[in-house]
Amino acid sequence: MKITSSPASLLHWVGSFLGLALLSGCVTHDQLLNFTKGEPFPAQPEAILNYHRITIQPEDILSIFVSAADPEAAEPFNMGTGLNMGMMGMQGMQMSGYLVDANGFIDFPGLGNIEVGGLTLEAARLKVRDGLKEFLVEPSVNLRIMNFRIHVLGEVGRPGVLNLSNERLSVLEAIAMSGDIGPYGRRDSILIVRELEGERSFAWVDVDSRDIFRSPYFYLKQNDLIYVEPIQAKTTTLRDPATRVLPWVSVVTSLVAFALSIFRN
Numbered sequence: 001m002k003i004t005s006s007p008a009s010l011l012h013w014v015g016s017f018l019g020l021a022l023l024s025g026c027v028t029h030d031q032l033l034n035f036t037k038g039e040p041f042p043a044q045p046e047a048i049l050n051y052h053r054i055t056i057q058p059e060d061i062l063s064i065f066v067s068a069a070d071p072e073a074a075e076p077f078n079m080g081t082g083l084n085m086g087m088m089g090m091q092g093m094q095m096s097g098y099l100v101d102a103n104g105f106i107d108f109p110g111l112g113n114i115e116v117g118g119l120t121l122e123a124a125r126l127k128v129r130d131g132l133k134e135f136l137v138e139p140s141v142n143l144r145i146m147n148f149r150i151h152v153l154g155e156v157g158r159p160g161v162l163n164l165s166n167e168r169l170s171v172l173e174a175i176a177m178s179g180d181i182g183p184y185g186r187r188d189s190i191l192i193v194r195e196l197e198g199e200r201s202f203a204w205v206d207v208d209s210r211d212i213f214r215s216p217y218f219y220l221k222q223n224d225l226i227y228v229e230p231i232q233a234k235t236t237t238l239r240d241p242a243t244r245v246l247p248w249v250s251v252v253t254s255l256v257a258f259a260l261s262i263f264r265n
Contacts, residue, residue, distance in 0.1 A: 037209040051219045053120040054145075054167050057196065058104060060222065061097035061146045062116070064128060068136040077109050077132065097146045110135055118197070121145065121167060150220055152178040154228035155185030169220050171205055171212075175228070181207070185228040192217045193225040 056062070066077040098106040104117015111131045116124040125143040132139040150162040150169065157179015171192065181187055187207045194201045194217070203217045212218060220226075 037206070039210060041210055050214055050216050051168070053122070054148075054221050055118050055120055056100055056104070056116045056124055056145070057222065058100050058102045058117060060100045062100065062106060062124075063097050063142075063144045063146045064108070065142040066128075066132060066136070067140045067142075068132075069138045070136070073136055074139070077135075145222060148222045150174050151223070151225040152228075153225065155182045155230050156180065156228055157182060167222075170218050171220060171226060172207070172218075174220060174226055175207075181228055184230050184233060186231050189229065191225075191227040191229070192220075193227070194221055195223060196221060 064078075066074045068074040098108065100106055100117060103115075105113045105115050108114050108128065108131075111128070114127065114131065116127065119127065121143055125141045128143065129139050129141040132141070144165065145167065148164045148167060150164065151160075152162065152174055153159050156175060159178065162174060162177055171190070175181060175190075188209075189204050190207065192203050192205060194203070203215075205212050205215050205217055
């Protein structure tokens with residue numbers, strides 16, 4: 001039986017074959033979408049039940065600025081981390097802040113050792129303010145964590161450390177600040193490593209699922225680590241260039257030889 005085929009149809013067949021082979025290693029549209037799984041989003045607003053204020057931990061560095069009706073009387077209680085904080089670099093701020101020791105105490109001028117470990121920022125602020133009432137008239141205290149940071153690794157646009165001034169941050173916000181998940185990042189299994197009160201925990205969140213908004217790990221704690229692992233297709237982009245090209249050279253050579261044999265017959 002003689003096989004007949006025009007050069008145009010043969011080239012079309014070869015192009016289709018190569019196109020399908022190349023697409024088999026590509027990322028699909030569905031892999032780039034978020035919030036596609038689970039129950040539909042509620043039509044009405046719902047209460048936020050998974051947010052809990054962060055608590056102060058050992059090795060946190062606190063900025064505490066004191067003001068009062070008499071500004072001069074408040075000066076001895078400040079260490080330069082208040083109004084001048086915005087003019088200082090991160091290293092300078094950490095050197096001038098109050099380090100929480102392993103037992104949860106800070107050494108505060110005039111008040112001595114104050115236990116703040118395990119307290120929310122608001123509770124610690126009130127505790128310092130109440131202690132200052134013995135020395136100042138109408139004292140006011142501004143208290144923040146100066147070294148609140150989140151580590152983001154893996155398949156994101158800009159892996160690194162996020163230094164934050166706001167204690168309320170979600171995993172989605174942290175990923176957005178890091179340049180979003182790349183096309184080769186897994187969206188269904190993002191690891192969060194958390195160290196809290198002497199314990200390390202591991203959890204996975206799925207940004208493909210709408211349930212992520214209810215996850216106890218949706219809101220982050222200080223020093224959380226986020227890792228976005230690559231999908232399997234990433235391996236094809238990291239292989240040695242020669243190993244990527246040679247298989248296709250072999251395929252094209254075989255197809256050309258096959259085409260020539262048909263036309264010769």
